Amino acid sequence: MLKTHLKNSKEYQPGLSIDCVIFGFDDNQLKVLLIKTGYDDSWSLPGGFVSIDEDIDTAAVSILQSRTGLTGIFLRQFATFGKVKRNQDHFSSDSLAYFGIPLEEEKWYKSRFVTIGYYALVNFSKAIPQADNPGEMVEWIDHHEVPELILDHREILDKALETLRTELNLMPVGYNLLPEKFTIPELQKLYETILGRTLDRRNFLRKITSIGILTKLDEKKSNVAHKAPNLYSFDKDKYEEVLKNGLTQGW
């Protein structure tokens, strides 16, 4: 959660942080990028502070970039969390010392923080998880197997997934999560994983193709068991257009 090269707290917007729920899709699993601190092995969402001269959206992009190496990613603000006691008693003096925080900065870290939640959809294979502190671990974890998280990060994660599910009814998803070439069954698995329920193969094909955002390639997936499925790619222009105008119906 904390980042190195920390500036003096005066350079940050006081009492404000950003937490990112970064989703990736791999091995038919929806995964979330989580961070384990070296201090006490507690897990958290990647997050950070907002510089005093930085837009909040820019700060979110910057956190995402520093953790995945990626830019130009689908990133959306979904909620702000501001219960008084959400970060009460989180940082002990011991932990702050561990992170190399000077004594005079302790008060700042122990003060009340409001956090803005962003969720991102990233191409799993292109992301390079990046630790920030020595001893820190950054890992992709199946969203079904997320361990206990610090603070209200579990609530933030749940809300992000809930938002993603709702927005699946309003926009197409996949361009950001899948490789350039993919099969319809893979896309279906993605939808099923996000929604948490199965969909009928044949109805899915009909519906997803009728949106008009897919280009059928003259190529089949190789090295697969059973019948080789056709490869598709997204028609970026039409995809963007539908993203902007919204879908008319949901799943």
Place this chain on the structure above:
Amino acid sequence: MLKTHLKNSKEYQPGLSIDCVIFGFDDNQLKVLLIKTGYDDSWSLPGGFVSIDEDIDTAAVSILQSRTGLTGIFLRQFATFGKVKRNQDHFSSDSLAYFGIPLEEEKWYKSRFVTIGYYALVNFSKAIPQADNPGEMVEWIDHHEVPELILDHREILDKALETLRTELNLMPVGYNLLPEKFTIPELQKLYETILGRTLDRRNFLRKITSIGILTKLDEKKSNVAHKAPNLYSFDKDKYEEVLKNGLTQGW
């Protein structure tokens, strides 16, 4: 925008404010509660600060209560606005003097603020617009005739309406905006006003009744020109249930 009985700035969460877009429905118009300061006649959304020991949701409820006298109202957080320069140069030293802000507090008011947007749906006839400062005006204004607003309040208002339109597809609306007894044409007008387009009378009736949240009363509207329309009320239990589970289709 500012409130009297201001506490010392140290009692507030620094750099954080809340702005409320309060919608009401009257005379077939969707209206927004706006505030005109006595200082320079500029218009703004009702807003306020967050006490250091107050949840953000509680702060929003409190602003709503102080401006309308209402509690237990539909209130939803929809976005947080945090561009660096969003409140740059807003408060002149003159204006702060006008509002009775001591000199030593000036810096606080001129610092960067991030604001959390909430929108509310309230029963127009039950709300009692309440001024907070002498010289201040609080008025319901048709959302089509909103004057120029301070800061990024126009953007906040637009985003609130956009969110409301989207959420109309996910939940029923009306319980919070209409009187206890109402007619189907009135409810339709509400939907049309929010959506900004007309709907077919007969299709609307079929769809809205099929949701199962309406109770047809054995009573007709009186004192109307032309044929007297039937009165309806909401079935609160079923309404709440649908609010929680969501609608399956939209408009």
Place this chain on the structure above:
DNA sequence: TGTACATTGCGTCATATTAACACATAGCAT
């Protein structure tokens, strides 16, 4: 080599939902 099996691709059909419209009724105005 050929048979079983899992998966994909394409199609069908009954039902539900939506959009567009016709017509009768109620109440006011003249």
Place this chain on the structure above:
DNA sequence: ATGCTATGTGTTAATATGACGCAATGTACA
């Protein structure tokens, strides 16, 4: 009485959805 306007109810065609059937393709293995 007659016209005007808005309400209440019904009809129909087009479209979308949900639940399947079945053939084709490629692997595994007897």
